[in-house]
């Protein structure tokens with residue numbers, strides 16, 4: 032499929048004709064890689080859009096209606112419609128919008144190949160990508176199955192052939208087909224059905240679930256199950272293509288921009304932006320945190336808050352994760368300084384706090400160092416981040432053993448059934464789905480439709496639901512911030528507030544059990560390697576803490592570290608800059624199908640054009 036020449040035909044002969052010739056149907060098997068021009072910004076945008084689509088499919092597979100059911104398809108399409116992505120546009124066939132359809136189908140095509148590059152690196156990534164892509168095709172096929180001409184076009188375009196049984200064979204096997212075919216229980220349902228006879232190895236999914244009649248090594252597959260055969264063929268061809276691509280991938284490393292962009296693409300955050308620039312207008316104060324942590328914080332932040340309240344210290348990773356979360360939740364810099372000071376100065380003197388920790392907090396708010404206004408961590412970043420012994424940060428659904436997690440959830444008032452379901456999801460690696468279930472269990476079964484992908488999203492959903500608004504929890508005592516002395520004076524009342532939840536919300540099943548007065552780690556984590564008893568905690572010295580805090584004063588390293596974590600976002604920015612400053616060169620050339628050797632040679636000249644070509648070329652492998 033020559034994408035470049037397709038565009039030429041649009042300009043010369045009219046868009047409708049060209050669109051029909053280039054992409055005859057909305058569904059694709061992505062057998063031929065795209066060839067044409069795409070800016071780096073577009074490259075990035077299309078990849079992110081497809082990633083969002085695949086994550087939506089995964090989410091509905093894990094927590095939605097049964098896969099393949101009408102409800103499952105409807106749920107997935109509901110999300111596609113809401114997000115207005117290119118999947119929907121590929122299906123809008125009308126003479127007036129064919130150019131849009133063409134563009135959407137092109138985005139579908141190109142984005143698939145970009146993600147092949149990002150997801151071919153490891154077996155685990157390949158497996159995830161194949162699973163979601165196959166299910167995406169399944170949903171789209173089932174959604175368009177009413178338009179039989181569309182399906183016929185798809186089958187013919189991809190040279191797929193499924194042998195139909197003859198009418199004689201149909202009559203001969205009629206009884207067997209009636210008895211052996213899933214969801215066909217009467218003669219009426221059998222009439223008008225088309226059956227395909229395929230080697231049983233091509234319909235293993237149907238054979239495994241005993242949904243088709245088998246004879247002499249052949250499966251008799253009704254037309255209603257055709258998608259199973261197509262999905263099986265697609266899975267095989269895509270798995271093979273990804274394995275080939277991964278072998279050619281080292282050649283992409285010559286282009287550092289694209290390599291960086293694709294390297295951590297699977298960890299790319301695709302949800303709302305919770306950086307302070309775009310933060311909501313809500314604001315919170317330190318005296319609300321005790322209550323909010325029990326009622327509106329996700330488990331990761333609740334654990335950090337409880338640890339801080341218990342031991343009056345968090346290590347670097349915990350301070351970063353919790354501090355940035357609080358910033359995006361609406362805690363001002365002054366309040367943040369007061370809050371951290373209040374706790375830290377219980378185990379160290381004020382000078383030490385000012386020298387070693389206050390700078391760090393101001394740094395997070397963009398007031399020191401490079402003055403970058405750092406974004407709070409997304410779920411993916413938290414889940415994939417490293418956690419050492421004694422750290423309180425990270426995702427509890429990933430880091431806590433199932434029995435301990437069940438115990439902790441029970442202590443928070445989650446029912447036994449819900450705790451078991453959550454622990455099972457977590458043990459299978461579905462941490463964000465487990466978190467979503469935890470939200471439902473603690474919020475009267477209210478669902479977050481888009482799933483949980485950011486702690487601040489969890490918090491803002493919870494706040495919306497509780498309709499607390501910025502000032503709803505009545506501050507017991509507003510912390511004075513003008514001087515250290517005033518902080519000291521107010522610390523007692525603030526501490527009292529933090530340790531004694533004052534609100535009783537119906538959304539939290541057991542407010543008593545959620546009290547932050549109980550040091551969660553010391554009471555529940557007694558089987559983990561991070562076990563710390565209360566007596567040990569209170570006797571812990573500054574030196575003990577500082578042993579792990581060597582990063583505190585190395586703020587240049589911190590800058591570099593955070594920048595590395597935000598590589599994906601930075602890459603997008605760089606791409607945009609490059610695209611705007613090298614308008615002539617930041618395009619994928621029509622010779623993108625160059626060989627890997629040619630790609631390396633071209634990339635060495637430093638041209639953005641060749642870099643993009645390299646990507647397309649590798650995707651062909």
Ligand code: SF4
Pocket residue numbers: 329330331332409410413414425426427428462463466483484485486489
């Ligand atoms: Fe926090 Fe996300 Fe884990 Fe939930 S899934 S506990 S929000 S990191």
